[in-house]
Amino acid sequence: MTAGTDDLILEITNLSKSFGPIRALRGVGFQLRKGEIHALAGENGAGKSTLMNIIDGILRADCGEIRLDGQPVTITSPAMAQTLGIGFVHQEIALCPDITVAENIFMAATNSSRAMLMDFRDLERRAAEILRRLGDIDPTAPVRSLSISQQQLVEIAKALTLDCRVLILDEPTAALTEREAQILFGIMHTLAGQGISIIYISHRMVEIFDNCDRVTVLRDGQYIATMNVAETTPGEVVSAMVGRVIDSLYPPKLGKDERSHEIILDVRGLTERKRFRDVSFQLRKGEILGLAGLIGAGRTEIVKGICRLEGEVSGEVSLHGRVLHLVHYADSIAEGIVYLSEDRKGDGLFLDMSIAANVSALSVEQVSTRTGIIDDRRENEQAERLGARLNLRYGHVGQPVSALSGGNQQKVAIAKMLSVNPKVIFLDEPTRGVDVGAKAEIHRILRDLARSGVGIVVISSELPELIGVCDRVLVVREGRIAGEVTGNEMTENRIMHLASLGEQRPVAA
């Protein structure tokens, strides 16, 4: 592909945008060719979202120029962006849960149509046509009944209805499993083949290098570089993103001589009527254990079952050789078994409350007097101590958590877990939506915790992460443990094979 100017569908020059004193973008340039998949990379706060929001008309730039097909345009609203052929699939799913897939897909089209009455049959037929390109989704089903990954596909279908020429995908794979992501990549290549240009925002180097033609890196609101993916390396891109050389993404694993036979957690015959059956595994001292599997395979459900967060569970859980009798999650916390939720904002943190109050939420009693009065100083000290241990970047502990970046919010969520000196921590997608730098830090923290004797179990849909971080990985398939991989056996291929072996039968979503 040669880079003639007439090749360009979208050209941005010298774009700047400030929010009060914060300069979110400083003279950024960006060029998108027809039919290319162009990755936009950068840490959280680098300005990717601001740039995309300007292209989509959600925000107005302070200065700079946007050219579409060589013509200068001023995009004043998302509706205008749509008529210009720009489709934006946001990271956060924004569908109406109670109406059907078809109605959601054509929401924008219906909105701009002049017809007085809805033609539902026509709507469903056209929705089915578009969905056929994306996967097996019933257009008449209410969105509420779909899995997160299916909802993501509905979002994409929605963008496709608008005859878009430029499709912006903001971390579309964050909620998808590897297999679903592969389907999405297939769709992306098909669309690119039809001449649609795709801006692909992602933190994941593997995805960028497997699927994109070029990558543009932003850092601190500035344009850093645009590289041909074929001519660069993930290391180079990551270094450009963080502005320094990252020596290794993953901390070293457990050495042979460090392996212990001491069992921290012993789970036997754990069963929940619908979701999982006869799950047994052991967690050894010092190791990081991974749980892999497709979405809906039951990984999260098993872990929540152990913690008594959800479901009526039978089976035996023992901690350091002692059988536990857990009824509520509070009992589990009291025993030192805690769960870090996959949905940080939805059910992990109290965003409008202070850092200190978030950190102490698992046991306010711990920072209180015996009569039940909270000791502010102890509460603040606890947050400061754990904040320092996790290298949390914040102003002061009275600050609301919503003021922190995604990575730092996740550290607060981890600090909350650590506040009760847990013996076992289950982490569900601990680095989702976290930038590269913070990700490496969180991995290091997990390793340090494991070394200090805390049992660590990580659920992740990102196979490279599981392989990079864990000493041993259990693969869950259809509510059962399908297998275990360690050492050299830990490859994406082997794990995917175990996770999807039972593919003939439909996987319960």
Place this chain on the structure above:
Amino acid sequence: MSAEGTILAATTPSGKGRNASGSVTDTLRRLLRMRETGLVLIILVLFIAMSFASPYFLTWNNMRAMAMAFAVEGVVVVGMTILLISGGIDLSVGSVTALAMVIAGLLFLNGVDPWLASGMAIAACTAIGAAMGFFVTRVGLHHFIVSLAVMVIARGLCLLGTGGRPLGLYTLPPEFKFIGQGSIGVIPVVIVIFVVVVVAFDFLLRRTTMFRKVFYTGSNEKAAAYSGIRTKKVVFLTTTLCSALCGVAGIIYMARFGSAQPTFGIGMELNVIAAAVIGGASLSGGSGTIFGAILGTILLSVVSSSLALLDVSVYWQDIIRGSILLTAVTIDHYLNKRRG
């Protein structure tokens, strides 16, 4: 990061307890940014303006009348604020307050000792709150609908029990009327009760482990559940507490009026919710302070009293009160947006 972060956190309990190491100017700046300071300033300005506008305003009698007016309602505001923080709402406060009066009044007229009758009335209100809590937490209905139904039912019970006429309780013993009418020195007993309730619950809410869970639950119920907090229990208790405090307020009113008024408190829920919201409580839960809510009550009460003294028509008073609420909430919305 910026000092702006403090305000938001200041409406939640631990924001205030930042390290004592902050300098005096720092503390002052934080104080200035707090909503409570703004409310106090507005109330002061109203006071000064009114003392010029009407010679009767700054008299002992007027002050006393004003204080009596907001003190009893203030007890209900405390309950409502805590309920709002936990994420609930109660529209039945007015009729439950009246029902407490009616139950105690009827029992008294049938020969029950007034203190015992009051205890039973408060217990009945507590039971009503528990029933609402049951429908909300166990059945899974919304606070709004459940309390709307109870609002109508309780009012119906009031009218059924009294035939719609006030019950004259002329034989109430003087030591009982003392609660509503007496004074300790120059301070009316009603004010003393009010101050005790406010100070006690303000302390409990800001400082105790038990009430911190109310904030967690209201801020993010799922995250609270994922922190091992039994959120349904919390909501059940805040719902019950609010009705119980309505019962207490009803008894004080009865002692003050020397009668039981079946139609008392119509529209009270709006006043009470408005006061809590002006004082910083959020309808979506998770934030609010007792002190702020009481300032909101005082503000609304000073405004009513001022308008009455200035001979403004009663109809205008409602319009003005509603506008104040709308203004306060709008300002708050923009302040919050800027902080976000």
